[in-house]
Amino acid sequence: MAKAFFRSEEMELCQLLLHTENAFDCLMELGHHGGLQFNNVYDEDRQLNGLYTKKVSLCNELIRITTSLQQQMVELQIRVYFYPDVDLEHRLRERDLKGYGERLRRLHVETSAVMEHYQALDRRLYRMIEHRYAINKADKYFASDQGSELLYTESTLMSLIKDATDEGPAHRQLNYMIGSIRADKFESFELLCYRLFGFNLVVRFAEIPTLMVDYYGHRMEKVRKFSLLLLTNSTLIWPKVTRLCHAYHVTIYECPETSTLRMAKVDELSSEINSLERILEESQRIRIQILEVTARDLYLLRVNLSKAVMVYDLLNRVRPVGGPQHQKYLQAECFVPVSEIEDVRGALRKGTRMKGGADRQEEEQQQEQQEQELDPDDEPKLSHPKQGTEEESHAPVLLKKNRQSSHIPPTYFRLNKFTQGFQNLIDSYGISDYREINPAPYTIITFPFLFAVMFGDFGHGILVTLFALLLIWKEKDIAESQQAAKEENEILNILFAGRYIVLLMGLFSIYMGLIYNDALSKSLNLFGSSWSCRYNSSTLDHMSGQLNLDPSDGNFYSGDPYPFGVDPVWKVCGEDSITTFNSLKMKLAIILGIAQMMFGLSLSAVNCLILDRRADLFLVVVPQFIFMICLFCYLVFLIFLKWLLYGGLKSAPYNTACAPSVLITFIDMMLMKNTQLDDPQCENEMFKGERLLEYVLVFVAFLAVPVLLAGKPIYLQQRQKKLKKERQGRDISDLKQDGRDTLNEMRSSRRYSYDSQEDVVNERRASKTDPPRADHAEEFDLSEIWIHSGIHTIETVLGSVSHTASYLRLWALSLAHDQLSHVLWHMVLSKGLKSNSPLYVSVPMLACSFLAWAVLTVAILVGMEGLSAFLHTLRLHWVEFQSKFYSGSGEPFRPFKFAASSQRT
DSSP states (O other): OHHHHHBOOOEEEEEEEEETTTHHHHHHHHHHHOOOEESSTTOTTOOOOOSSHHHHHHHHHHHHHHHHHHHHHHHTTOOOOOOTTHHHHOOOOTTHHHHHHHHHHHHHHHHHHHHHHHHHHHHHHHHHHHHHHHHHHHHHHHBOSSSSSBSSOHHHHHHHSOOOSOOOGGGEEEEEEEEEEEHHHHHHHHHHHHHHHGGGOEEEEEEOSSOEEEEETTEEEEEOEEEEEEEEEESSSHHHHHHHHHHTTOEEEOOOSSHHHHHHHHHHHHHHHHHHHHHHHHHHHHHHHHHHHHHTTHHHHHHHHHHHHHHHHHHTTSEEESOTTOOOEEEEEEEEEGGGHHHHHHHHHHHHHHHHHHHHHHHHHHHHHHHHHSOTTSOOOOOOOOOTHHHHHTSOEEEEOOSOOSSOOOBOOOOOTTHHHHHHHHHHHOBOOTTOBOSHHHHHHHHHHHHHHHHOOHHHHHHHHHHHHHHHHTHHHHHHHHHHOSSOOHHHHHHHHTHHHHHHHHHHHHHHHHHHTOBTTBOOOSSOOSBOOOOOHHHHHTOOSOOOOOTTOTTTBOSOOOSSSSOGGGGGSTHHHHHHHHHHHHHHHHHHHHHHHHHHHHHHHHHHHHTTOHHHIIIIIHHHHHHHIIIIIHHHHHHHHHHHHOBSSSOTTSBGGGOOOHHHHHHHHHHTOOOOOSOTTSOSOSSTTHHHHHHHHHHHHHHHHHHHHHHHHHHHHHHHHHHHHTOTTSOHHHHHHHHHHHHHHHHTTSOOSOOOSHHHHHHHHHHHHSOOOHHHHHHHHHHHHHHHHHHHHHHHHHHHHHHHHHTTHHHHHHHHHHHHHHHHIIIIIHHHHTOOSOHHHHHHHHHHHHHHHHHHIIIIIIIIHHHHHHHHHHHIIIIIIGGGTOOOBOOBOOOSOOOOOOTTO
């Protein structure tokens, strides 16, 4: 387990042979187990064998039916039963698909028939409601409220309507119709009526108080509608009015001529509406019953059918073996981890046993039925049980493949819930090359520690730790809620996936908070300060300026370091606090940065040894080591030497006044000059021979640059010359391939992995068709090698400086976090703590200030500052640390495995 985490597991190239009779069950079992990756089956130019195309179409059709049933359940608010153990207990077998299809088609026909009948009745019901409302409005328009006399007689209406024709009175009669129209179309309809017919047409309308329903296929839409009454005395324009109504989809209803007939029609419609409502209730009840029974197994059907589509699609992509009439076997090339080969074979055998067991059970049932149907007088026929030869002949075969593949083996790490989060951080940058050293094990410590250097606060670290512990304590409940949730909560998923990262970040923040002696911007005096104030009251009364504590005076400073962390006195010494913490955190950032970069170079050397790249080790990695040690490791040495040699109670030249600036010393070293000190008691050198040693280190460091630039190209050039001497008696394509291997080795300085054979295959194919031009290929390879080496050298030299400066973000963010915490305490919470108001005023003020301080602390210091520190730590690992040894250009191991089923499936 540990070895598989430090480096990817070894992969075995295998050949899988499946029989068509049990291929589905074997792959279904393999999909639940995982551990096997198929090669080339999902390429864009992959040709399908066509054996399972109908099966794929069948499963997609059944999935479409389940989707339709689920939509109906959502409309009727019917809960679909969720089975969290669907991947363990309710696995699909190929023999079950026929039953799935028959059941789903039957349910689809039943629900479709009920729904169509319901929609037809519902459409008829709303038409009757519209009809009844239109008749009522028309009757009220024609009659008075008492109904005893006509409000508008026919002659009155005829006089109100202007007839634009010159026809005689015989052609004049009152024509009217009632109907309904959508509210969004009425405005344009009314305007067009006026423009076409003017005052020859009277339009009266009233909005129906309830929303009406319109059906568009199976889709229902509730809309506002108006009831219409159209009147005219001209028979010539009436056909035009009718066509206009059809164009605007106006529903025209029958309207009796007399008031008595209209009331009778209203009563008839009311009776029919009541009958339809009862029928609709019964139809809805039957529909709900059918869907409630279906809801018990719909989730199982949908999940299993989705898996069946994946299996059949994969079977449709593998290569059949045998003649056109005897294609009984399927062949596929795959990668399997060495440690998983036996488990994969066991999963394939399990699928075969389930298939064989089901077939034998069906045969036994058929035999029992035949025996029951036999006559007592008939002689019983002996039935010889079949041996396991047929089952064994149909068993899947997983064989190791000896010939080389054109694919780089995929990268696979065996992870658990603790290491998964850290591996995700690495994979976000790039997948490790095959058998390359994995940065994730080291990131488990370095990532939360560098985060804590920027976020270090005892109180804030406790808050982060408690939050992570809450996620871990509720781990099972959160996982179940995520599985049962219909919508994905991305923020919670990210925090839950990185709960152990957050836990370590909180614990390391508590540790660094104790190192900084910082708890919510306050210090903890746990062991007693090494500083003491010896000023008496008379000195304080006559104080004209600031009083300082002299570190060279034993009355103020005991000389004993604080046992753990920073002395608490530095939190209360004003501007000296910022100066001291600035110096400390800046030096700490440089020390940690250079240490991590040197560790990255050490991993690069280990990569070279593991992958047997000795030229990269001596011509690339060792010069980088020499350059970093002579310059930047010497800078770290100067920092520690200054801390050890100089102190407050020491005499000149090793007192604090004579302590040199490490930055000035390093600049003098690079410029090869000496800076004269003003104090004659102080020495220019921290130790004897310092300047000579610095000159030697600078000379050796710059001497490593030409080796880094020209060492690898010259080595490869010598290899090419050796290959030219061996040119006689060898094929030109092999020589050209050796030149290509030389270029690949040059590129290996940044990518320590097994080289892909895809370029090898392409080159060999090209060599059979193209004329041999070995000299030109070698010249091109050599020029590219020199260009690559120059870029790498410039990147190494400049990167060593820029990466070291980049680690100063540890100091900057730590200082910003400390100052923000100080501002919130003194500008918000201290206002309530130092209030001199009466109790009834100070208590509410303290509560309000504490609430504001707590909210701002959690939102800004823990939330925003924590996210900022996380991102900066991520950048330091991706760029400054991993660039020293990590390629990140591998391919992930993508096994054929079903994703965990959830409510969103």
